[in-house]
Each structure stands twice: as C-alpha cells, then as structure tokens.
Amino acid sequence: MSLWIKRSPIPVIQLAMLFLSGYFMVYRFSTVTGILFLFLLFRLFQQYRKKALKVLPIILIFLAIFSGHHYKTKLDEQNMPTEIFKLDLIPDSIQINGDSLSFQAKSGGRKFQVFHKLSSQEEQAYFQELDELVEVTVETDISKEDGPRNFNGFDYGDYLRTKEIYEIVQVSTIVDIQVRPSWNPMDWLLLGRRKALLHIAATFPTPMRHYMTGLLFGDLDSDFEEMEDIYSNLGIIHLFALSGMQVGFFIDKLRYLLLRLGMKRETVDKIQIPFSVIYAAMTGLSVSVVRSLVQKILGNMGLRGLDNMALTLAVCYLLMPHFLLSAGGQLSFAYAFLLSVFDFEKLIGFQKILIESLAISLGILPLLIFYFYSFQPLSILLTFAFSIIFDVVLLPLLSLLFLLSPFVAISQVNFLFDWLEKVIIWIADHSAFPLVFGKPNTIVLLVLFVFLALIYDFFHKKKLVLGLSFLVLSLLFITKQPLTxxxxxxxxxxxxxxxxxxxxxxxxxxxxxxxxxxDSKEKWQSRKTxxxxxxxxxxxxxxxxxxxxxxxxxxxxxxxxxxxxxxxxxxxxxxxxxxxxxxxxxxxxxxxxxxxxxxxxxxxxxxxxxxxxxxxxxxxxxxxxxxxxxxxxxxxxxxxxxxxxxxxxxxxxxxxxxxxxxxxxxxxxxxxxxxxxxxxxxxxxxxxxxxxxxxxxxxxxxxxxxxxxxxxxxxxxxxxxxxxxxxxxxxxxxxxxxxxxxxxx
CATH class of the missing domain: 3.60.15.10 (Ribonuclease Z/Hydroxyacylglutathione hydrolase-like)
Structure with a gap:
C-alpha cells in the first residue's frame, strides 16, 4: 500500500482535497462549491500537466460514486412509503424519556426514525429492559421532517439524512411484538452494545455510569443533560466524543497484550481488523471512531501523516457515504487533518500537549463557530487539563471496572465522579461567557481557513502574519457585527x-x-425537557x-x-x-x-x-x-x-x-x-x-x-x-x- 502511494504521480493529499471539494459539490451543490472544485481541478492540471491525466480515471470514478449515491438518496427521499406494518427495531437506539419512546428501525430495506407515546408504566418498563432483537407490528403515520423553523436553526431532517433516514414514523398503536431471528452479525453486535448499556445502568450509580457509557460506548442519556450543557458551555464536550483517545487506548492495549503473548506482528495486524469492526459497532458506529480505526489500520501498513489522512478519507467515503455531511464528521476529520499537518515532535511532555491544544483550537476555530457560533477561550486550558484526567485516569479506570463488573461490582469510586462534577460546576460558575462570533457564510469560512493556513506557513514572517491576523479579525468582526x-x-x-x-x-x-x-401526569410519564x-x-x-x-x-x-x-x-x-x-x-x-x-x-x-x-x-x-x-x-x-x-x-x-x-x-x-x-x-x-x-x-x-x-x-x-x-x-x-x-x- 505504501509503495503504491509513493508511486502516485501526484501527492495523494492533493487528490484527497480535490475529492473533498467534489464531495461537497455533489452533496451540497452551490456556486461556491462548484467554483472551488473547478479551481482545484484546474490547479492540479496546471501544476502536474500530463501526470494529472494518469489520475483522471480515479477522479471520474469517485465523482461517479458520489453522484450515483446522491441520486439514489434523492430517489429514496422521493419514494416515501405510504404505510408500514412491521418494524425491525435497532436495539441500541432505544431512548425513553417519561412516556416518550423513540428508536430507529428498519423495514423493507429502509431505515426510519420512530416515535411512540407509551400507554402504561408496564410498557415503559418493557422497553427499558428490552435486550432482544424484536419485530414490532404497528399502526403508524409516516411523515417527513418539517425542517428548521428559525434562520440558521438546527435541521433535524438534515441530521437524519446523514444516517440515511428520510422519514419519521409516528406509532399510534403497537399491535404485537415478536422476537426475530437474525443472521446479520451487525445486529448481534448492536444488541451486545444494548446489553452492555443496560448492564452498566443496573450495576453502577450516577454520575459514574454516565461517564462509563459515554467514554466506553459513546452513549449519553437524557439524565446527563444538565452536565452535558455545562461541558458544552465550557467548550469541552468533545472529551466525550469517541475518537483517537479511546481508539488509541484500546488498540494499543490489545496489541501490547497479543504481542506479549508471543504473537507475530503480522498476525496482530490481521487480528486488529475484526477487533476494529467489533469496537466500532460497540460504540454505535461513530464517525470519529471509524475514522480513528481506519487511520490505525493504515498506520500499521506503513502509511503516516498526510498519506494516511488522504487514504483514510477515501476509505471512509466508501464505508460511510454521508460521513462528512454532519458537524461531528467534519470536526473529527478537521482535528485529524490538523494533527497530521502540525509538527510538534520537537516539543515534549506537557508543553507539547498545551501547544498542540492551542494550535488545534485556533485551526479548528472557523468550523467551530460555523456550527456552534461561539468559542470559549478557557477551553484551551480546560482541554489540556481534563484530557489528561480523562485519558490517563478515567478511561483506564472505567475500562477495568467494566471488565470486572460481571464478577464484582466496584462502585465505591463514585465519589471521584461526584468530585469531578463539582469542580466542573465551580469552573462554569466562575468562568466568563464564551466569545460569540456568529455564523460565517461559506465564503467567509473558506477564506478564514486560507488565511489561517497562510499564517501557519509563513509563521516566521512577522509582518505578513500580522497583516493576515488583521484580516482574520476583520472577517470575524463582520460576521459578529454585520452592519445592518x-x-x-x-x-x-x-x-x-x-x-x-x-x-x-x-x-x-x-x-x-x-x-x-x-398536563397533570403521573411520575413515570414526566419527561425531562x-x-x-x-x-x-x-x-x-x-x-x-x-x-x-x-x-x-x-x-x-x-x-x-x-x-x-x-x-x-x-x-x-x-x-x-x-x-x-x-x-x-x-x-x-x-x-x-x-x-x-x-x-x-x-x-x-x-x-x-x-x-x-x-x-x-x-x-x-x-x-x-x-x-x-x-x-x-x-x-x-x-x-x-x-x-x-x-x-x-x-x-x-x-x-x-x-x-x-x-x-x-x-x-x-x-x-x-x-x-x-x-x-x-x-x-x-x-x-x-x-x-x-x-x-x-x-x-x-x-x-x-x-x-x-x-x-x-x-x-x-x-x-x-x-x-x-x-x-x-x-x-x-x-x-x-x-x-x-x-x-x-
């Protein structure tokens, strides 16, 4: 693989950037994305001339893949079924909030988001404890998501489309529930995730169990909503986003164990692939986890840096066609790209972590404010401090406690999590409001990235950096204060x-x-809203x-x-x-x-x-x-x-x-x-x-x-x-x- 990359007529990262612009041109077509793709294509042929012709078939193949999948997506959206009678419930998607039940399900080869108002406490308890693959016979109403109701509002329908869900099913009556057989390995992996989440909920107290499900399985339930808001306001909610930290921890520990048992490195590399599939499923097929796992596997094959990043993008295109249409997917790959670009090898210890955190926070800033509109400067220091706590202390501790829990449940350390949350709340109470920048338009977003890249490239030319910094601040000011x-x-x-x-x-x-x-509801019906x-x-x-x-x-x-x-x-x-x-x-x-x-x-x-x-x-x-x-x-x-x-x-x-x-x-x-x-x-x-x-x-x-x-x-x-x-x-x-x-x- 690495030999093929080295023989490529043009740097693969440039191909990847072209594919990236082509991806958004197809899935999010606008004048800006179209011009950007044509500009990058022109620059590629201008710089490499005849060499670029050798990769033209690859470019056309990826464009065909994007266009074909996008066309299929549009057909799926248009051909909404008129009625559904049976749903295969996806077990790890069950969410219960009072008398509100939601889950994802499959029917007729399509995936749906399902909602149902529970009729009794017994029905609520059944779904809370459900740990089987079931087929649900239902009476339903089918609709499409109405879309955002405010300017720049969250588009729930767009979010569902990233998961290839195009319709919402409102269940009026559940007629029957039957256990269903399945020979699909993914069904059993997702059921295993569901069983693990139920086991943690039954075994460990709060808030400890929230951190265990969040850091090990990528699941934060509604009971954690208040603390989730506090973490978000402080700009460190990404610590719960399963990514390189968890993947590196589990993969490295697996490799260390197998190598210590005397296995050859080549054998360990092969074992890592099925383990990665299992781990990805157990974390809910998170984009960031899949990206990290692909990067790890390619790294074992000798690919490093930008070559690794480029091929990871290509593989993820094929595995998850919608992966870059979500904020999480874009942020995950942006973080990974910056880590591939920045060179911090000369730094050591805490200095390296702090400088890395600062550089990545500034590099990712345009994308952060595009989706979340604000930035908490304190998050740079908090990310530095709490990433050490999460990575060095909590992740190993929670992993050990979970593995031991079938034999002995150790919950006495819950006081550590109580203490952690008190610290987080104290910091939130004594911290300033985040800096609110507003949402930049697409052109401003791209220009901001270009200017920040130039600042990085010409960091030692102080006058140029000063001028570029002024331009960045000017764009941020115009975004915040549009003068209208x-x-x-x-x-x-x-x-x-x-x-x-x-x-x-x-x-x-x-x-x-x-x-x-x-509404005067009974206690079991009350929803946290x-x-x-x-x-x-x-x-x-x-x-x-x-x-x-x-x-x-x-x-x-x-x-x-x-x-x-x-x-x-x-x-x-x-x-x-x-x-x-x-x-x-x-x-x-x-x-x-x-x-x-x-x-x-x-x-x-x-x-x-x-x-x-x-x-x-x-x-x-x-x-x-x-x-x-x-x-x-x-x-x-x-x-x-x-x-x-x-x-x-x-x-x-x-x-x-x-x-x-x-x-x-x-x-x-x-x-x-x-x-x-x-x-x-x-x-x-x-x-x-x-x-x-x-x-x-x-x-x-x-x-x-x-x-x-x-x-x-x-x-x-x-x-x-x-x-x-x-x-x-x-x-x-x-x-x-x-x-x-x-x-x-």
Missing amino acids: NEVTMVDVGQGDSILLRDWAGKTILIDVGGRIDF AANATRTLIPYLKSQGIGRIDQLVLTHTDADHIGDMEVLSQYIQIGEVLVSPGSLTDSGFVRRLKVMNVKVKVVQAGDQLSIMNSQLHVLYPFETGDGGNNDSIVLYGKLLNKHFLFTGDLEAEGEQRLVEAYPHLPVDVYKAGHHGSKGSSSEAFLDHIQADLALVSAGQNNRFKHPHQETLDRFEEREMTSLRTDQQGAIRFKGWKKWRLETVK
Missing part, C-alpha cells in the same frame, strides 16, 4: 420573542418565550453574533413570554430588564428576577427606548396593573421606513384604551396581540391603526388553535397581509435605509 438593522420575530413555538438590532450593535429583545405545561430557548431563541441570537442583550423587555408575566428568562441569562449577557409596574406585583416573578441578578427598570407610558437612530415609545400601560394580558407593555416607533407596533398579549380592553389615548396611530407592521386570539385584534382597533401587515407568533398545531379564524378574517377584510410563525417560521426584516422581508419557509 433587523427586526426578527423568532419562532419560539407557542410564545413570543422579538429581536431588534441596529447597525451599531444595539440590541433590544421583547420577551423570551417559554413553555406552558397543563430542555427549555424552548435552548433550541430556538439562544441558537438564533448566537448565530447572529449576539452575546449580549442591552435591554430585555418582558411585556407581562405569562409563561409563554417570560418562561425562559433565567435560561437566557445563563447563555447571553443581559444589560437590563424592563418591566411594567404591574409585573412587580407578582411575587413569583420578582423572585425570579432576583435569581437572574440583573438590573431591573420599570417602564410605563411616556418612556422611550433608543435604537436604529430612532425611538421606541412606550404607549402602555398607564398605571400599575396586575401583570396580565391587558397590562402588557406596548411599544411603538418608526424604524427605518416603517411604523412598528408591538402589543404583547394585549386584548380588546387594552386596545380600546390605546384608541382613546392615541387618536392618531399610523401602523405599517402590527405584532398581533395574544398570538392572534379572537379576544385580541378587535375590529375597532384594526380600523384605528390601519396596518398593512400583521405578524402572528403562534406554535405549530398549538392546543389553543391560535391564530383564531375570526382574527384572520378581520385581517383579510381589511386587506391586511398576515404572516405566522406556525406557517412561515421566523419572520425577519433586514435593511439599511428600508426593509427587506424574509421568512424561513
């Missing part, structure tokens, strides 16, 4: 949240959304480069407007909170404000908020109310070329008071009160403001049936255009002197 104005109604489900930002970076946020839960803001509002703010809200206006005390305010303050800095006098009559709301530890300012009619070189006028309330719907803070102002009116949950009674107090109130864009309920947007009020556009913030298929048809009819009778988050997703106005309207859908 915006008014965005974020889709937070059944609730309200509206962002206003001007070109200078001043931000006002009106409400934060939140969840109203009316993340706050709406962590999936909707906060990612959007960060993707726009917003790490601070100057003024947070909480219109009134309903949960769907203020429910996530504490969660927001944990992720985004808040300058001050603006509330009505009536809101402070709610003692529970006052306690929550104190927990946030943020400056609170009371506003009422006559006050003004500055933004976009203009003013938002507080029109209402006039006096101290009760913090309810008709005590909502109402804001009005001319922003660029349009008059906006934001009414919170104001209903007909409050609207009538506005009509009486403000006889002249021209409005272009009206944020409909109370999510478009029939008790708001009264005829008299709509006739008074004569708005052109009504914005309705309502959850998709919400239980209140908002917006009400009567309200929509009133809009239509007055020739008012209405836009709704339940139909259009997030709604955004952007512009410099006049507005441009955008919607997600």
Whole structure:
C-alpha cells in the first residue's frame, strides 16, 4: 500500500482535497462549491500537466460514486412509503424519556426514525429492559421532517439524512411484538452494545455510569443533560466524543497484550481488523471512531501523516457515504487533518500537549463557530487539563471496572465522579461567557481557513502574519457585527420573542418565550425537557453574533413570554430588564428576577427606548396593573421606513384604551396581540391603526388553535397581509435605509 502511494504521480493529499471539494459539490451543490472544485481541478492540471491525466480515471470514478449515491438518496427521499406494518427495531437506539419512546428501525430495506407515546408504566418498563432483537407490528403515520423553523436553526431532517433516514414514523398503536431471528452479525453486535448499556445502568450509580457509557460506548442519556450543557458551555464536550483517545487506548492495549503473548506482528495486524469492526459497532458506529480505526489500520501498513489522512478519507467515503455531511464528521476529520499537518515532535511532555491544544483550537476555530457560533477561550486550558484526567485516569479506570463488573461490582469510586462534577460546576460558575462570533457564510469560512493556513506557513514572517491576523479579525468582526438593522420575530413555538438590532450593535429583545405545561401526569410519564430557548431563541441570537442583550423587555408575566428568562441569562449577557409596574406585583416573578441578578427598570407610558437612530415609545400601560394580558407593555416607533407596533398579549380592553389615548396611530407592521386570539385584534382597533401587515407568533398545531379564524378574517377584510410563525417560521426584516422581508419557509 505504501509503495503504491509513493508511486502516485501526484501527492495523494492533493487528490484527497480535490475529492473533498467534489464531495461537497455533489452533496451540497452551490456556486461556491462548484467554483472551488473547478479551481482545484484546474490547479492540479496546471501544476502536474500530463501526470494529472494518469489520475483522471480515479477522479471520474469517485465523482461517479458520489453522484450515483446522491441520486439514489434523492430517489429514496422521493419514494416515501405510504404505510408500514412491521418494524425491525435497532436495539441500541432505544431512548425513553417519561412516556416518550423513540428508536430507529428498519423495514423493507429502509431505515426510519420512530416515535411512540407509551400507554402504561408496564410498557415503559418493557422497553427499558428490552435486550432482544424484536419485530414490532404497528399502526403508524409516516411523515417527513418539517425542517428548521428559525434562520440558521438546527435541521433535524438534515441530521437524519446523514444516517440515511428520510422519514419519521409516528406509532399510534403497537399491535404485537415478536422476537426475530437474525443472521446479520451487525445486529448481534448492536444488541451486545444494548446489553452492555443496560448492564452498566443496573450495576453502577450516577454520575459514574454516565461517564462509563459515554467514554466506553459513546452513549449519553437524557439524565446527563444538565452536565452535558455545562461541558458544552465550557467548550469541552468533545472529551466525550469517541475518537483517537479511546481508539488509541484500546488498540494499543490489545496489541501490547497479543504481542506479549508471543504473537507475530503480522498476525496482530490481521487480528486488529475484526477487533476494529467489533469496537466500532460497540460504540454505535461513530464517525470519529471509524475514522480513528481506519487511520490505525493504515498506520500499521506503513502509511503516516498526510498519506494516511488522504487514504483514510477515501476509505471512509466508501464505508460511510454521508460521513462528512454532519458537524461531528467534519470536526473529527478537521482535528485529524490538523494533527497530521502540525509538527510538534520537537516539543515534549506537557508543553507539547498545551501547544498542540492551542494550535488545534485556533485551526479548528472557523468550523467551530460555523456550527456552534461561539468559542470559549478557557477551553484551551480546560482541554489540556481534563484530557489528561480523562485519558490517563478515567478511561483506564472505567475500562477495568467494566471488565470486572460481571464478577464484582466496584462502585465505591463514585465519589471521584461526584468530585469531578463539582469542580466542573465551580469552573462554569466562575468562568466568563464564551466569545460569540456568529455564523460565517461559506465564503467567509473558506477564506478564514486560507488565511489561517497562510499564517501557519509563513509563521516566521512577522509582518505578513500580522497583516493576515488583521484580516482574520476583520472577517470575524463582520460576521459578529454585520452592519445592518433587523427586526426578527423568532419562532419560539407557542410564545413570543422579538429581536431588534441596529447597525451599531444595539440590541433590544421583547420577551423570551417559554413553555406552558397543563398536563397533570403521573411520575413515570414526566419527561425531562430542555427549555424552548435552548433550541430556538439562544441558537438564533448566537448565530447572529449576539452575546449580549442591552435591554430585555418582558411585556407581562405569562409563561409563554417570560418562561425562559433565567435560561437566557445563563447563555447571553443581559444589560437590563424592563418591566411594567404591574409585573412587580407578582411575587413569583420578582423572585425570579432576583435569581437572574440583573438590573431591573420599570417602564410605563411616556418612556422611550433608543435604537436604529430612532425611538421606541412606550404607549402602555398607564398605571400599575396586575401583570396580565391587558397590562402588557406596548411599544411603538418608526424604524427605518416603517411604523412598528408591538402589543404583547394585549386584548380588546387594552386596545380600546390605546384608541382613546392615541387618536392618531399610523401602523405599517402590527405584532398581533395574544398570538392572534379572537379576544385580541378587535375590529375597532384594526380600523384605528390601519396596518398593512400583521405578524402572528403562534406554535405549530398549538392546543389553543391560535391564530383564531375570526382574527384572520378581520385581517383579510381589511386587506391586511398576515404572516405566522406556525406557517412561515421566523419572520425577519433586514435593511439599511428600508426593509427587506424574509421568512424561513
């Protein structure tokens, strides 16, 4: 293999980069990816001329493979089955959260993501303890994922497609469950993983078992969600991503053991291949694990550095066609590529680990902010410190305890994990907010990588490095602060949240959304749910480069407007909170404000908020109310070329008071009160403001049936255009002197 690589007419890493650009041209076609592929192809033939012709068949073969698989993918997506009666459950994919069951399954050669609401505690217990291969007979509804509902929002359907899943199956009734036979070795390996996870859950206490399942088997269940968020905020959640650390540990220990037993090196190399397949399956076929295993196997064949990296890419193309369409796959290969490029051989000990961590953190920064929008500088030191703890202490310890557990369960060391989590929480409580950069577009992302590569290549030319560094910082600044104005109604489900930002970076946020839960459930039915803001509002703010809200206006005390305010303050800095006098009559709301530890300012009619070189006028309330719907803070102002009116949950009674107090109130864009309920947007009020556009913030298929048809009819009778988050997703106005309207859908 290494001899073939050496005889290649052109460096294989250049071929790999060409394949990489061709991959994204086929799977994520855009003008940028097309131009990039053609440019690299042109450069290849310009540099190597006739030699490049020798590798042209290989280039065409890989392009044919990509195109063929992509075509098949499109066919699979289009040919959605109309009905499914039987599902072969994939055992290690079972997830249970209260009365919610989810798993992946196969039927008719296709793979599905399945959801089911459990009907009893007995049914819940059955699936919690299930350790057999089963076929489930079901009654179902089949659908496709709706896609993101906010700009730059997480695309769950796209995530499923990376796993070659194109439909979601909602099971209404489980008719029958039968144990199914299987001669597929992969089925039994995945069942073995399921049995191992169940064994750990039954044998070891928390939090110890979370670290065991996470570091040994790549599984973090919902019980670990709170700590997972803390690790993520500190920028070290990647310590749980199975990768080179675990692969190196297990492969090296296996090789050492077999060699000590007297086996020949050639025999050990052969044994490593089936062991790698078993280990990959036991870790859930993680992209990073497969990549690391392939690199290890090729390394045993004499391939090192960039040659190893290039062939690893080619092998993974064939094993997992969608592997580079996920954030995890891209980050895993980016880390591996940087390790192949950087030369730290002259460094030793802790100095090597620290410099390596710093260089890789900066090298991977563009991709990190492209997917996660922020960077925690402290993560460089934390990665250095905790990678030693995880690699040197936890991984060997947990491996030994797991191997001994069938004979003797040793759980007395659980205090070490309690202590570790207390340290992590203390660090999180005393660390600064991450640096929020926003999401760069594809062109900026590529340019950032080019500039960082040039900085590495010309590191000793200080003036050039200084100039390139300035350009990098300029691109990051433009990404964080795009120098435009915006008014965005974020889709937070059944609730309200509206962002206003001007070109200078001043931000006002009106409400934060939140969840109203009316269900009285038994304990076994209760689900652990993340706050709406962590999936909707906060990612959007960060993707726009917003790490601070100057003024947070909480219109009134309903949960769907203020429910996530504490969660927001944990992720985004808040300058001050603006509330009505009536809101402070709610003692529970006052306690929550104190927990946030943020400056609170009371506003009422006559006050003004500055933004976009203009003013938002507080029109209402006039006096101290009760913090309810008709005590909502109402804001009005001319922003660029349009008059906006934001009414919170104001209903007909409050609207009538506005009509009486403000006889002249021209409005272009009206944020409909109370999510478009029939008790708001009264005829008299709509006739008074004569708005052109009504914005309705309502959850998709919400239980209140908002917006009400009567309200929509009133809009239509007055020739008012209405836009709704339940139909259009997030709604955004952007512009410099006049507005441009955008919607997600």
